[in-house]
Amino acid sequence: MSNVLIIGAGGVGQVVAHKCAQRRDIFSEITLASRTKAKCDAIAAQLGGSITTAQVDADNVPELVALIKQVQPKLVINVALPYQDLHIMDACLETGVDYLDTANYEPLDTAKFEYSWQWAYQERFRNAGIMALLGSGFDPGVTNVYTALAAKKYLDVVEEIDIIDANAGSHGQPFATNFNPEINIREVTAVCRHWENGAFQESPPLSTKRVFDFPEGIGPMNIYRLYHEEMESLVKHIPTIKKAQFWMTFSDNYLKHLEVLQNVGMTRIDEVEYNGQKIVPIQFLKALLPDPGSLGPLTKGKTCIGVIARGIKDGKKKQVYIYNICDHEACYREVQSQAISYTTGVPAVVGAIMMLTKQWHAPGVWNMEQFDPEVFLKELGPMGLPEVVVEGEWPEL
Known part of the structure; x- marks a missing residue:
């Protein structure tokens, strides 16, 4: 069983929190963090207060690092905004914690959807002995x-x-x-x-x-x-x-x-x-x-x-x-979310299960198609x- 930190309390973050809470055999402790702690508290209330909440600015690497050190998760699940991917990856590198997201990094001032910025982290993640799984949503994912x-x-x-x-x-x-x-x-x-x-x-x-x-x-x-x-x-x-x-x-x-x-x-x-x-x-x-x-x-x-x-x-x-x-x-x-959030959030949780159970695990930065699809789908179906x-x-x- 593992401790996990979820960053982002929008529609997808809500689904991720719910589905992690359904799998206590994997996720023993769950912390949900967002810029607006009240959003996290509302989701925690849906779950009977069974998860911990925190406030964090995902644009602020020192704040992220401090929270990760406090929570000590095995994995950070990033369901914040795509603009914040690199900040969260930097915080994971500094703290030596595995990373997962559902959408590739996008610069704030350019509508440019590509993986180049995150693929550039390959050597640093590999040398740190930690893993980043990119795009563990539905499409991508x-x-x-x-x-x-x-x-x-x-x-x-x-x-x-x-x-x-x-x-x-x-x-x-x-x-x-x-x-x-x-x-x-x-x-x-x-x-x-x-x-x-x-x-x-x-x-x-x-x-x-x-x-x-x-x-x-x-x-x-x-x-x-x-x-x-x-x-x-x-x-x-x-x-x-x-x-x-x-x-x-x-x-x-x-x-x-x-x-x-x-x-x-x-x-x-x-x-x-x-x-x-x-x-x-x-x-x-x-x-x-x-x-x-x-x-x-x-x-x-x-x-x-x-x-x-x-x-x-x-x-x-x-x-x-x-x-x-x-x-x-x-x-x-x-x-309590519609299917667009559900189809993104559930695969994020399954990707986390793959990583935490070591069915998918290797140091470096990876995309979903680089691992065995059948073990992932074996979990995805029963998860909904x-x-x-x-x-x-x-x-x-």
Whole structure:
């Protein structure tokens, strides 16, 4: 049994705290810390006060170091903002503690989703004898594991992957994002990149659209191609991949609002001057939009996230579709959060279990696809996110 420190008390942090508390066989002591201790205390109250809470500024390395030394965890689970990844990694290096996150580092002033900054820590983590597991959410995270499973079990050679993410749920709000609005809008409005012909190819945001018929009653939905960071690590670690694309569903209503907000400058990430003060428009917009955590009791429907992998098996062309279906209302009943937070938080806990039980453990900085996918999925299903595997033909995108 191990002591763990969770940093971040948003929707994902709430799920992580709940799911860690369900596995006391692994997590003997749980500390939840955030800039706003009241958020941690509210989550602790949901759990009957069975976890400890603390206040910490995740931008302040000395504060992080002091807290880690006080708590003495075996592992730090970072579910704070992506801007804070490097600060928390620095604190883990200084204290000699393993590290896990769910999203790659992103500079505050540039919408640039890539692993280069964190991969640069490889030698320092290896020399310190500690491990960093990057992107242990769903996408990135489980989608990496699904791709690794396809490569290990279903295909001799993986040549193409399509990662497809559908939120078929509805919260009834005119416009809202299901996770941090700032990160969500940055991601969607960024230049699209996909992997083809040995390099990333660029296209305008949301300019490539398809219709995909989702399984288990969800049915046909519009999907749009955008860049997502797991493609960067997958094409590096599975070099047989010739083409990699990421697709996500967006409603017409969401896209209409987003277009207007972009046109009037509300999605800008640079500072503007207003009444003698400097503000960042997207940060102001975030303050106006519904808190994603408030959407839990309102959201109905399902998510479907999966990977279609195409390649060669026994000398023949073959395709496999590996996916998960998650129900918003069932998630809320269990952990008082909707499925977007649930599908990110549960894999973070399973990644932590892999590390603490040493089923996945080596000094250095690692991505999910670099470890055995089957031991991870053996834990993930019973924790609430079972996979479905469909072999054979599937409609081409």
